[in-house]
Amino acid sequence: MDYSQFLNMKEELSLMVVIAIVLLYDIIAGDKRKQTMTPVVIALMVFHTAFTLVPSQAYSIFGGMYTHTPMMSIVKAILNLGVIIVFLQADIWLRREDTKIRAGEFYELILCTLLGMYMMIGAGHFLMFYIGLETASIPMAALVAFDKYRHHSAEAGAKYILTAMFSSALLIFGLSLVYGSCGSLYFDDVTYTVFSGGPMAICALVLFISGMGFKLSLVPFHLWTADVYQGAPTNVTSYLSVISKGAAAFAFMTILVKAFPELVDQWQTALYILIVLSITIANLFAIRQQDLKRFMAFSSISQAGYIMLGVIGGNALGMTSLVYYVLVYIVANLAIFGVINIVEQRSGKLEFSDYNGFYQTNPKLTFIITLALFSLGGIPPFAGFFSKFFIFASAVEQGYVWLVFIALLNTIIALYYYLRLVKAMYILPNETPIATFRSDACTRVSLAICLIGIIGFGLVSAIYDCINAYSYGL
């Protein structure tokens, strides 16, 4: 075995270096030094992201066990950006008395899940992929239960780990069916020429889809989402809603395209059903939510449905629009979570009705949420409009006109509940509104990044062109 092949995994290696440094820093640094943990981690992540963006060639190592394309660098960089924003927003939470001593763990766990996601994305073999998935899932359960002395957090952790186990079991059962029918777990070898369309192949495919559906929280594999999102600490929720979703969506697409090209009709049908269910049912639930985090959970389920519109085509345009959608979704969603988080930290309020009259006391934060909601809802000229446009375009190009029509109808419903929050903040009166407060510097920086993204990613066509240049499909 040629160990120099490891050097090709530069992103993973660099991330592992980051993890090691954070771990050592956490152990060695004294209590005082730990005050500067956030800047250190952020600086490391910025270096790491820059390193990720160093241009690289496509390659495949360890006999096809691990692959790399320039597109993956972009996806990883986008995930890094999201992680940086999450870290910035978490700073205030990690300074709280009860979490202060565990701040290091938060960073390490998140970075470990990120490493798992890298492996999911880069995998060329189903076992490799599975290991990545588990690496991403298990620390996540710890993160969800991070505030374990708070009732909801522990409950959410338990629910998460149980459902994750369940879905993992089904997934690995599916993988064993793949192995049974093809005799190999390399993506390139998994071909269903002989068994094409046979029951075993279909079971394998559906079980694989269900495992990914769990990660992406697609209906009907989504039921854990709302409880976990609500119970988990807000920063973990925001991480869960964007980063882990973005990584899973990309991995999902590459595997469907690479390993199951023969079953394209079947997985397109399955996705068709899942998309319609996810978007519609999540919207119907979102309408009635009173808790903001639950509300965002259902919103994120429906957004995942939209992301799947990029997957269903399986073509290059679909991949571009998927990655672009994830990028735009990350900034918009994190902007909202950033505000939810700072409000929760400052006032402990999380209910929809608490936000009535928010504009009177905190106009700037209101403004940011409003723009982010507009972007999620797909109102021009914000980035969300363009990302929705491209993802619809890619689906229509594949002939999914009715699917796009259903998705469009659902954007109207989505707009209704997004605007409900806007209305609450601007119009509805409140006798005890959330008091005026100043955000801390880290939150401000993170919100500024999000704001730039919400406005800029749509208008600067270079970003889309750059993603488009590297995308590939069936």
Next chain:
Amino acid sequence: MEYTLFIMLLPVLMFLFLGLAGHKLRPAVAGILGCCSLGIVAILSYYAAWQYFSMPRVNGIYQPVTVFNFEWLHFTDKLHIDLGILLDPISVMMLVVISTVSLMVHIYSMGYMHGEKGFQRYYAFLSLFTFSMLGLVVATNIFQMYLFWELVGVSSYLLIGFYYSKPSAIAASKKAFIVTRFADLGFLIGILVFGYFVGSFNFETVGAGTGFGGAALLGDAARVMVPLALGLMFIGGAGKSAMFPLHIWLPDAMEGPTPVSALIHAATMVVAGVYLVARMFPLFIDYAPEVLHLIAYVGVFTAFFAAAIACVQTDIKRVLAFSTISQIAFMMVAVGVCTAATAHEGLGYMASMFHLFTHAMFKACLFLGAGAIIHAVHSNEMSHMGGLRKYMPITHITFLICCLSIAGIPPFSGFFSKDEILTACLEFSPVVYWIMSIIAGMTAFYMFRLYYGIFWGKEARHEHTPHEAPANMTVPLIVLAAITCVAGFIPFGHFVSSNGETYDIHLNTTVATISTCIAVVAILLATFMYRKAEQPVADMLGKKLRGLHTAAYHRFYIDEIYQFITHRIIFRCISTPIAWFDRHVVDGFFNFLAWSSQEGSWSIRNLQSGRVQQYAYAFFIGVIALVLILLFVVI
């Protein structure tokens, strides 16, 4: 010549600055800032003109210079929308006209608008307008022209409605915007048709900037469609330039502040239509001469129609407005009567641009003079004036000079340009020539009716004695009047002509004599009828031709016809059913969507129970269902 970029940038920066921070400034400071920026723009424009026209000619033609071109939207390699600056004889000439008049209006407004509420806002809008107009004339392609065309429309809308507490001003601004917008629809469709068939928006590649050729570029289909496209574009031009029957907005636009009328509704924006036709002239002449002649006939009718109405109006700004419509129609006629691009057959092109230039100066001066008068007597009505020559000597003299100029009396500038127009008409058709000569006579008549009504005749009683306007108002009048005195001697054909070659203007003595005689006779007639305090002849005529008089006074009921068509026919027969459809069918669909989502949301709420076992069941059922569907339903 990169500095020309600043000609564009300064006004827009001034607009942003005054618009955003103006209310924090003292009014005088805002005004002075506006004047200074415009002063610099004017100096740069003059310098650009000097530099451009002192460049060597190639084959006897001034070469167009694309100072700067930035690709903004890319459709295909050939079809893209650019933003840039194109300098050629007519755009440079327009730069000079716009910056001069705009500078004068900026200075004048310091006095006229003194103490008005929203003074800073006024200057911000003026800057916006100047920017838009400059961008329009230096456009490198038809689409950029369209963009700025709309911006000009917006700034005109803002300025007409400047007194936004006055209902008539609001109505007028809306009317102006809607009518021109309606016409611009034609322009836009024309552009799209043009882009589709010709495959380019760029003036230079389609051969409109220079390109006295370009025939090889176009295929057979394009040869059929290009005249249509040009005709549609002319509809846009007719809207902006107030050609019949789209002229109805211009008289009402006089509700805006008078300096605005001078700048936008006399000198610059309203000639945009003429400029558009001149811009597309090579295409018109090569592919659509019949459309060009149609433009001439529309122009002849409009000129006559507006002149007839101008003869009986009593609001001085309305008289000037109709006179403007009539004069722009003169320019349209002049371009329209061209039969070939050569210097001689294309004389009308040069004449039209020349008249555009001289008219901008003297009409702006007339409007500013009218403003000074309104400033003094606080009324627009002629009956509230009379005998003002004693009180306002400077206004009186400048007004008289401009009246003589518009009437076509030598040696004032209007004489020379109008003479060229009439000569061009004579080359085209004697009938058109005679009609235009008579309209020129009518022009002299109604202008002197106005002049006598204001400065002579019966003196109205004033609450306080009218007095001459302050210096910052009279100086622009004097400057513009001075230009009017000398502009006729500019060898205009050396700079601008239909094919770019030098064309020596030589007066056609017959035409000059006849037109001068007609003008003198008309002026004498007006003197006879209106100079005295008692006006028996005019009254008698008014009584005898009561029907005609009333009809003309009501502008031949064109507004009423519009009212009838829009309210009775469009609103009642088209809009009402559509509104019903919208309210019941479209809204009904969305209400249904809302209702069904609410209901659905209620009915499925039990799915989310919070119990993990149930989640696992749902998960598993989902898997089984998918497998079954894939196995048995679909495949």
